Amino acid sequence: MASITLDNLGKVYAGNVRAVTDVNIDIKDGEMIVLVGPSGCGKSTLLRMVAGLETITEGTLKIGDRVVNHLEPAERDIAMVFQNYALYPHMTVYNNLAYGLKNRGIAKPEIDRRVKEAAEMLQIGQFLDRKPRQLSGGQRQRVAMGRALVREPAAFLFDEPLSNLDAKLRVQMRVEIRQLQKRLGTTSLYVTHDQLEALTMADRLVVLNGGRIEQIGTPMELYSRPETVFVAGFIGSPAMNMLPSDYLRGQVAAEALAHVPAKADFIGIRPEDMALGPVQEGALALSGRLLLLEPAGAESHLHLRFEGMSDTVVVRLPHVPDVAEGSMLNFSVPRDKLHPFDRESGKRLA
Amino acid sequence: MQTKRMTFSSRWLPYALLAPQVIVTLIFFIWPASQALYQSFLRQDIFGLRTDFVWFDNFSRLFADPLYLNSLKVTFVFSLGTTFLSMSVALLFAVMVNRMIRSRDSYTTFLVWPYAVAPAIAGVLWWFIFNPSIGIMPYMLKGFGYDWNHRSSGTDAMILVIIAAAWKQISYNFLFFLAGLQSIPQSLIEAAAIDGASRFKRFWTIVFPLLSPITFFLMVVNIVYAMFDTFGVIHATTEGGPAQATNILVYKVYRDGFVNLNLGSSAAQSVILMAIVVVLTVIQFRYIERRVNY
Numbered sequence: 001m002a003s004i005t006l007d008n009l010g011k012v013y014a015g016n017v018r019a020v021t022d023v024n025i026d027i028k029d030g031e032m033i034v035l036v037g038p039s040g041c042g043k044s045t046l047l048r049m050v051a052g053l054e055t056i057t058e059g060t061l062k063i064g065d066r067v068v069n070h071l072e073p074a075e076r077d078i079a080m081v082f083q084n085y086a087l088y089p090h091m092t093v094y095n096n097l098a099y100g101l102k103n104r105g106i107a108k109p110e111i112d113r114r115v116k117e118a119a120e121m122l123q124i125g126q127f128l129d130r131k132p133r134q135l136s137g138g139q140r141q142r143v144a145m146g147r148a149l150v151r152e153p154a155a156f157l158f159d160e161p162l163s164n165l166d167a168k169l170r171v172q173m174r175v176e177i178r179q180l181q182k183r184l185g186t187t188s189l190y191v192t193h194d195q196l197e198a199l200t201m202a203d204r205l206v207v208l209n210g211g212r213i214e215q216i217g218t219p220m221e222l223y224s225r226p227e228t229v230f231v232a233g234f235i236g237s238p239a240m241n242m243l244p245s246d247y248l249r250g251q252v253a254a255e256a257l258a259h260v261p262a263k264a265d266f267i268g269i270r271p272e273d274m275a276l277g278p279v280q281e282g283a284l285a286l287s288g289r290l291l292l293l294e295p296a297g298a299e300s301h302l303h304l305r306f307e308g309m310s311d312t313v314v315v316r317l318p319h320v321p322d323v324a325e326g327s328m329l330n331f332s333v334p335r336d337k338l339h340p341f342d343r344e345s346g347k348r349l350a
Numbered sequence: 351m352q353t354k355r356m357t358f359s360s361r362w363l364p365y366a367l368l369a370p371q372v373i374v375t376l377i378f379f380i381w382p383a384s385q386a387l388y389q390s391f392l393r394q395d396i397f398g399l400r401t402d403f404v405w406f407d408n409f410s411r412l413f414a415d416p417l418y419l420n421s422l423k424v425t426f427v428f429s430l431g432t433t434f435l436s437m438s439v440a441l442l443f444a445v446m447v448n449r450m451i452r453s454r455d456s457y458t459t460f461l462v463w464p465y466a467v468a469p470a471i472a473g474v475l476w477w478f479i480f481n482p483s484i485g486i487m488p489y490m491l492k493g494f495g496y497d498w499n500h501r502s503s504g505t506d507a508m509i510l511v512i513i514a515a516a517w518k519q520i521s522y523n524f525l526f527f528l529a530g531l532q533s534i535p536q537s538l539i540e541a542a543a544i545d546g547a548s549r550f551k552r553f554w555t556i557v558f559p560l561l562s563p564i565t566f567f568l569m570v571v572n573i574v575y576a577m578f579d580t581f582g583v584i585h586a587t588t589e590g591g592p593a594q595a596t597n598i599l600v601y602k603v604y605r606d607g608f609v610n611l612n613l614g615s616s617a618a619q620s621v622i623l624m625a626i627v628v629v630l631t632v633i634q635f636r637y638i639e640r641r642v643n644y
Binding site for chain 1: 535537538540541542543544545546547551555556559560562
C-alpha cells in the first residue's frame with residue numbers, strides 16, 4: 001500500500017509531439033482514482049507512464065516515498081490489468097498467476113498459497129489447470145485481476161479492463177472490481193472512456209482532455225459543479241444542455257437571471273433539472289416543441305426544439321409523460337440549477 | 351455436409367479441365383518416380399549388355415555398404431547443422447530487427463536478398479571466401495592460429511557447406527520469425543515486464559514458447575531443404591569431399607548414378623530419399639494442424 005504522487009508530469013514524444021501536460025495528482029493510500037476522457041486525451045499514456053511502460057519526459061513520479069521516474073516497471077511494485085487481459089496463452093491459469101511470483105523468487109509453498117487464495121477470492125479455482133483460450137471473456141478478466149492481486153502490490157493500474165466485455169458482464173465486473181478494491185484497500189489508478197464507469201467506481205475522478213487535467217474531484221462534485229464546458233458536456237448522460245445566455249435573457253424575466261454573471265456566454269442546464277409543467281415560484285419558465293419522445297422504462301428523454309435556437313434541448317423525466325410529439329410543452333428550471341460558462345476560456349463563471 | 355454437384359455440358363469437359371495438372375504430375379513425377387522404383391530392382395553389368403531383375407538386392411547392399419552408412423551420417427550432421435545454424439541466426443536477426451522502428455523495413459529487405467541467390471552461386475561465394483589459397487577467412491583464421499583447409503580437413507569442409515547452405519535459408523527463416531514476433535501482442539511483453547521478468551527471461555519464457563509453432567514448421571522445412579535442395583551448394587564447393595566427408599545422400603545419388611553409372615544402386619538410393627520426404631511431410635502436416643492458437 002502506498003500513495004502515488006504525480007508532480008507536473010508531462011510526456012513529449014520524439015518529433016515534439018506532446019501527449020501529456022502538467023499533470024498533478026495526489027493519490028492517497030487506498031484511494032481509487034479514475035482517469036476519464038475521450039480517446040486520445042492522454043489517459044492511457046499517463047497510466048503507462050506510472051507503470052513504467054512509457055518514459056517520463058517531464059516532472060516527477062513518486063510511489064510511496066520513492067521517486068520512481070527511472071525505475072523499471074518490475075521495480076515499481078505495481079500490477080497492471082490490461083484491456084486485452086494480456087494473459088500468457090501458453091501457460092495454465094495457475095502459471096499465469098504464479099509467473100510474477102516465480103520471477104521474484106518467492107518460495108513454492110508461498111506461491112501456491114497465494115495463488116489458491118486469489119483463485120478462491122475470484123472464483124476461478126476450478127479453472128487453474130486450463131489455458132486462457134478455454135475461458136470465457138469474464139473468466140479471463142478474473143484471471144487478469146488475479147494475476148494483479150497475487151502480487152500484493154503497492155498499487156493496481158487498470159487500463160480500460162472492462163471494455164472488451166458485453167454490457168451485462170461489464171456492470172457485474174465493475175461492481176466486483178470496486179468491492180475487491182475496497183476490501184483490499186489497495187491504491188488504484190483506473191483508466192476508462194466510459195463516464196458511467198468513472199462515476200460509479202471512483203473515489204475521485206480526473207477528467208482529462210488534450211493531455212491536460214480539466215477537473216479533479218469526487219464524482220458528485222464534478223457532476224453538480226463542472227468547472228469547464230468540457231467536463232459539463234462529458235460527465236452525465238444525456239449531456240448537459242448549453243443554452244446561449246442571449247437567448248435565455250430574451251425568454252425570461254431579468255430578475256430570474258440576476259445571479260448569473262453578465263459576461264456568461266452559455267448557461268448549462270442538466271436534462272433532469274427541467275421539470276414539465278407550470279412554473280414554480282422563483283424558477284425560470286421555458287417552452288419548446290417536442291420533436292421526439294424516447295421512453296426508456298423508468299425514465300424518458302424528450303428532444304425539444306426551442307424557438308430561435310438551433311440546437312435541440314434534451315429533457316430527462318423520471319416517468320414517461322402522456323404528451324404528443326409536435327406539441328408545445330412548458331418547463332420550469334430552478335434558479336440554482338444554472339451553470340454559467342465563459343465561451344473564450346471554457347471556464348465556469350460562478 | 352452438403353456436396354456441391356456441378357453439371358457439365360459434355361462429360362469430357364471435367365476431365366479436360368483436370369488434364370493439365372494430371373499430365374504434368376504424370377510426366378514429371380509419377381513416371382520418373384516409377385522408373386526409379388523399377389530401376390532400383392535392376393542391376394546391369396559394366397558394359398550395359400545384360401540387365402538382371404534382382405528384387406531388393408540393391409537395397410540390402412546399400413545398408414551393408416559403409417560408404418552409404420557414412421553418407422547417412424554425413425547427411426544427418428549436415429541437415430541438423432544447417433537447420434540449427436540457419437534458424438538460430440534467423441531468430442537472432444528477427445529479434446533485433448523487430449526492435450527497430452523506422453529502419454525495420456530496410457533491414458528486412460536487405461536480409462531477404464540472399465534468398466534470391468541461386469544455391470550454386472551461394473556455394474561459389476562461400477568457396478571464394480573460404481578458399482585456402484585466396485580466401486579472406488582462412489587468412490583471418492590464420493591470425494588466430496587456425497589453419498583452415500577444407501580440401502584436406504573433413505571438419506572444415508563440413509563447416510563450409512553448412513555455412514553456405516544455411517546462409518541462403520536464413521532469409522526465409524527470418525521472414526517467418528519476424529512475422530511471428532510481430533504477431534505477439536505487445537501487451538504480453540509488457541505484462542511480463544511488470545511481472546518482473548528480465549529481458550532475457552521474457553524472451554525464453556514468453557516469446558520463444560509463443561513462436562514454437564513457427565519454429566517447428568521451419569525446422570521441418572529446413573531439414574527438407576538441407577537434405578534435398580543443397581545439391582548445388584555441395585557441387586559448387588566440396589563435391590562431396592574430402593574423403594566422402596560432405597557426401598550427403600542427394601549428392602551420392604548423383605555421383606553413383608550419373609558419374610559412376612551404377613544406375614540400380616542410385617535408383618535404390620533415390621527411392622529411400624523419397625520415403626524420407628514422405629515421412630517428413632506426414633510429420634509436418636500432422637503437427638501443423640495442432641498449431642497453438644492465441
